[in-house]
Amino acid sequence: MTESGPTKRNYKLRVWRQKDGRSQGAFAEYDAKNIPADASFLEMLDIVNEELIARNEEPVAFDHDCREGICGTCSLVINGTPHGPNKATTTCQLYMRHFADGQTIVIEPFRAGAFPVLRDLVVNRSALDRIQQAGGFISVRTGAAQDANAIPIAKPAADKAMDAAACIQCGACVAACPNASAMLFLAARVSHFALLPQGQPERTQRVLKMLEKHDEEGFGNCRNHYECEAVCPAEISALFITKLNREYVMAEIKKAVE
Amino acid sequence: MNNGLDAHIPAGPIDKKWDLHKFESKLINPANKRKFEIIMVGTGLAGASAAATLGELGYRVKCFCYQDSPRRAHSIAAQGGINAAKNYQNDGDSVHRLFYDTIKGGDFRSREANVYRLAQISEAIIDQCVAAGVPFAREYGGLLANRSFGGAQVSRTFYARGQTGQQLLLGAYGALCKQIEEGNVTMHPRTEMLDLVVVDGHAKGIVVRDMVTGKISSHAGDTVVLATGGYGNVFYLSTNAKGCNVTATYRAYKKGAFFANPCYTQIHPTCIPVSGNYQSKLTLMSESLRNDGRVWAPKKPSDKRPPGQIPEDERDYYLERRYPSFGNLAPRDIASRAAKVVCDEGRGIGDTCLGVYLDFADAITRLGEETIRERYGNLFDMYHKITDEDAYKSPMRIFPAVHYTMGGLWVDYNLMSNLPGLHVTGEANFSDHGANRLGASALMQGLGDGYFVLPSTIANYLATQAGKKVDVNGRAFKKAEEEVTNRTKRLLGIHGKKTVDQFHRELGLLMWDKCGMSRNDAGLREALKRIPALREEFWEDVNVLGGGEELNQSLEKAGRVADFLEFAEVLCYDALNRRESCGGHFREEYQTPDGEAKRNDAEYAYVAAWEYVGETSAPQLHKEPLEFEAAHLATRSYK
Numbered sequence: 098m099t100e101s102g103p104t105k106r107n108y109k110l111r112v113w114r115q116k117d118g119r120s121q122g123a124f125a126e127y128d129a130k131n132i133p134a135d136a137s138f139l140e141m142l143d144i145v146n147e148e149l150i151a152r153n154e155e156p157v158a159f160d161h162d163c164r165e166g167i168c169g170t171c172s173l174v175i176n177g178t179p180h181g182p183n184k185a186t187t188t189c190q191l192y193m194r195h196f197a198d199g200q201t202i203v204i205e206p207f208r209a210g211a212f213p214v215l216r217d218l219v220v221n222r223s224a225l226d227r228i229q230q231a232g233g234f235i236s237v238r239t240g241a242a243q244d245a246n247a248i249p250i251a252k253p254a255a256d257k258a259m260d261a262a263a264c265i266q267c268g269a270c271v272a273a274c275p276n277a278s279a280m281l282f283l284a285a286r287v288s289h290f291a292l293l294p295q296g297q298p299e300r301t302q303r304v305l306k307m308l309e310k311h312d313e314e315g316f317g318n319c320r321n322h323y324e325c326e327a328v329c330p331a332e333i334s335a336l337f338i339t340k341l342n343r344e345y346v347m348a349e350i351k352k353a354v355e
Numbered sequence: 356m357n358n359g360l361d362a363h364i365p366a367g368p369i370d371k372k373w374d375l376h377k378f379e380s381k382l383i384n385p386a387n388k389r390k391f392e393i394i395m396v397g398t399g400l401a402g403a404s405a406a407a408t409l410g411e412l413g414y415r416v417k418c419f420c421y422q423d424s425p426r427r428a429h430s431i432a433a434q435g436g437i438n439a440a441k442n443y444q445n446d447g448d449s450v451h452r453l454f455y456d457t458i459k460g461g462d463f464r465s466r467e468a469n470v471y472r473l474a475q476i477s478e479a480i481i482d483q484c485v486a487a488g489v490p491f492a493r494e495y496g497g498l499l500a501n502r503s504f505g506g507a508q509v510s511r512t513f514y515a516r517g518q519t520g521q522q523l524l525l526g527a528y529g530a531l532c533k534q535i536e537e538g539n540v541t542m543h544p545r546t547e548m549l550d551l552v553v554v555d556g557h558a559k560g561i562v563v564r565d566m567v568t569g570k571i572s573s574h575a576g577d578t579v580v581l582a583t584g585g586y587g588n589v590f591y592l593s594t595n596a597k598g599c600n601v602t603a604t605y606r607a608y609k610k611g612a613f614f615a616n617p618c619y620t621q622i623h624p625t626c627i628p629v630s631g632n633y634q635s636k637l638t639l640m641s642e643s644l645r646n647d648g649r650v651w652a653p654k655k656p657s658d659k660r661p662p663g664q665i666p667e668d669e670r671d672y673y674l675e676r677r678y679p680s681f682g683n684l685a686p687r688d689i690a691s692r693a694a695k696v697v698c699d700e701g702r703g704i705g706d707t708c709l710g711v712y713l714d715f716a717d718a719i720t721r722l723g724e725e726t727i728r729e730r731y732g733n734l735f736d737m738y739h740k741i742t743d744e745d746a747y748k749s750p751m752r753i754f755p756a757v758h759y760t761m762g763g764l765w766v767d768y769n770l771m772s773n774l775p776g777l778h779v780t781g782e783a784n785f786s787d788h789g790a791n792r793l794g795a796s797a798l799m800q801g802l803g804d805g806y807f808v809l810p811s812t813i814a815n816y817l818a819t820q821a822g823k824k825v826d827v828n829g830r831a832f833k834k835a836e837e838e839v840t841n842r843t844k845r846l847l848g849i850h851g852k853k854t855v856d857q858f859h860r861e862l863g864l865l866m867w868d869k870c871g872m873s874r875n876d877a878g879l880r881e882a883l884k885r886i887p888a889l890r891e892e893f894w895e896d897v898n899v900l901g902g903g904e905e906l907n908q909s910l911e912k913a914g915r916v917a918d919f920l921e922f923a924e925v926l927c928y929d930a931l932n933r934r935e936s937c938g939g940h941f942r943e944e945y946q947t948p949d950g951e952a953k954r955n956d957a958e959y960a961y962v963a964a965w966e967y968v969g970e971t972s973a974p975q976l977h978k979e980p981l982e983f984e985a986a987h988l989a990t991r992s993y994k
Contacts, residue, residue: 215630249498
């Protein structure tokens with residue numbers, strides 16, 4: 098919801114500051130003054146950082162890159178919610194018109210054992226890459242592919258695979274989950290491939306390997322809280338976790354039978 | 356061939372060159388491939404696909420990116436699609452037509468042989484992507500869907516909703532993940548290349564900074580590949596990601612690689628207008644929207660009525676009026692300039708009067724809101740998030756913004772720089788788009804270079820390098836490391852009064868003003884005076900806090916902006932030298948009576964490749980003449 102109010106607004110920020118992974122962190126308070134309502138959340142932080150530098154205080158470190166909601170680099174837990182209050186919106190696509198003048202805004206990093214803090218609001222999410230490396234691909238030698246139209250794929254299946262493939266690997270699902278589970282991310286990756294004919298040959302081993310890696314990296318299990326779905330900026334449905342469970346059971350059965 | 360600039364274009368008819376070249380290229384047997392180490396910088400489409408394919412071939416690859424994951428490289432943000440000459444629509448497309456459209460789209464300033472090869476391999480790219488699980492849009496019959504893009508009259512663009520870039524990158528990233536898992540590729544994320552190391556005239560390594568610990572270290576290899584993207588952020592505001600920078604290619608330029616055609620910058624016509632001076636980046640609205648959206652501005656200057664109250668006969672659908680055969684699908688450079696003309700006439704819309712309308716009312720009446728939502732829903736949502744406006748009800752406000760850079764490091768047909776051992780792929784090289792890139796061709800070139808061209812041509816260099824390993828502790832490496840360390844110390848020791856962003860903004864405004872959508876002699880000369888002054892001020896008055904041996908985002912930015920402050924001059928020198936208008940380079944002095952770009956083929960049908968000759972001298976120009984055999988030089992017209 099857009100909050101009506103002046104075009105320039107003031108906020109009280111409580112921001113998590115932490116020098117590095119070995120140091121203790123703490124909240125620091127800053128005033129964000131004269132923030133245009135049309136500025137993005139990260140532009141608000143830019144303005145605060147410019148003022149900090151002018152006072153010879155080190156700026157707040159935060160992850161960001163494309164600032165158009167697709168690269169998955171930006172994070173932040175804003176007033177207790179990963180990516181802030183707006184549905185289906187990354188932090189970089191969140192605008193200050195959604196925050197009332199005078200409001201206090203609490204900004205924390207994505208918190209999970211598997212996402213160690215590197216500095217301030219920057220965390221290490223490479224555990225998600227390692228899950229991908231365990232099997233998040235279709236093995237196809239470059240140049241060995243047949244004509245792209247050789248295997249027709251019914252539009253509903255292709256659309257559903259696309260729904261799953263839309264995951265931007267930001268890790269908000271992990272930050273939102275009481276168990277710090279990455280199941281929504283994992284389910285999206287596994288389902289994307291399982292729904293396509295090209296993904297069939299490796300279907301069984303893919304889910305087993307990726308799930309094993311998921312657990313090894315210290316992510317918890319899904320207990321159906323659905324917090325992940327609620328915060329997912331790419332609107333990945335939790336129904337994909339149901340599919341993941343099914344893929345897993347089928348794979349275990351297949352393994353046992355074979 | 357001029358000053359040793361040999362593009363090594365194979366002999367033979369244009370449609371046979373690539374096949375003949377592949378046959379004549381050197382092969383390296385599998386056992387020997389393991390002995391070669393390749394340094395790959397950048398993991399966008401061009402970098403990830405090449406790293407994966409080279410790893411799969413058996414080379415040992417060390418791969419670097421500044422992002423925290425290779426999957427986040429800015430290729431991910433491409434929205435609209437990827438071209439290929441599949442002719443699945445039976446609408447008259449062919450390899451030759453894609454080749455011709457690309458040459459013409461680039462205003463006859465690209466190298467024919469490269470473009471033809473790109474058109475040829477475009478089909479295999481789509482096959483590869485589909486096999487890797489890229490969920491392209493499909494028709495109800497299960498076959499792949501296509502749409503149209505600017506500069507083409509056929510439908511040859513493959514797409515995955517509004518996120519084709521992410522889906523293609525996930526395909527290449529998946530292949531890269533497999534190679535990392537198998538141990539053929541070692542991945543170094545959050546690691547930034549800060550210098551190129553040249554040993555005995557060959558590029559043999561890089562110096563990097565670990566962006567978490569700040570540690571400076573060197574990596575040696577048998578060849579270095581730069582797939583580090585474009586330099587659009589020299590304008591500060593652009594559609595590039597915040598981290599995109601020129602450092603890797605500029606450092607290579609300072610070590611002897613020629614920078615080609617830096618003045619060819621693409622200003623994309625359909626971006627969300629700037630709303631204030633706090634703005635940190637601009638957001639593109641995909642060109643695909645021009646399939647159904649109509650671009651217009653009020654006929655009267657300073658018409659402040661809301662769009663809905665401006666009657667039909669008081670609207671100027673200027674693209675349809677000026678370019679009846681291509682209409683709203685005129686190429687990007689032409690559509691951008693046309694918007695500028697309208698705004699220069701005082702007919703721009705919105706608070707800043709720097710904007711025009713992109714209107715979907717007719718398409719919604721014709722096709723229904725549901726169809727429009729299905730085609731462009733995510734773009735309309737993004738527009739709403741940023742502007743708080745509903746484009747289903749009132750037209751989008753759009754304005755041109757810096758989007759892509761056609762210029763880049765000079766490469767030959769093998770994608771190798773004039774500096775032996777340095778290969779350059781994707782947006783980082785200059786090779787395929789001439790003076791203007793057509794929509795949906797960047798993804799094609801990135802993947803073409805990475806999956807198919809480089810893995811084949813790189814052996815021509817490596818085969819000459821057996822037994823020529825260099826020592827990472829050698830003098831050249833130590834010297835480069837020392838220079839990088841000193842530069843970091845210097846940046847941290849200035850303790851001035853202005854922030855890095857302030858300097859970057861100032862540079863950006865200057866470049867946009869003097870070297871943006873249109874350029875002239877006096878403006879460029881002024882920019883060439885003001886850039887060195889700004890650079891001097893930067894080195895005296897910038898304030899970079901924190902230390903070198905820690906995660907320090909200000910320091911990262913400072914190093915990049917310092918390089919932009921030098922590179923901007925090269926760009927302006929090139930723009931000043933090119934006394935003609937072509938594609939994205941519009942010199943006000945050279946235009947037709949109706950305001951179209953006026954090329955000068957007699958004097959400027961060449962690639963301008965610039966050599967670094969020292970800090971205080973202007974760069975030295977080398978020319979690669981462009982010869983056209985298959986596509987005949989013609990006036991580019993979309994009327």
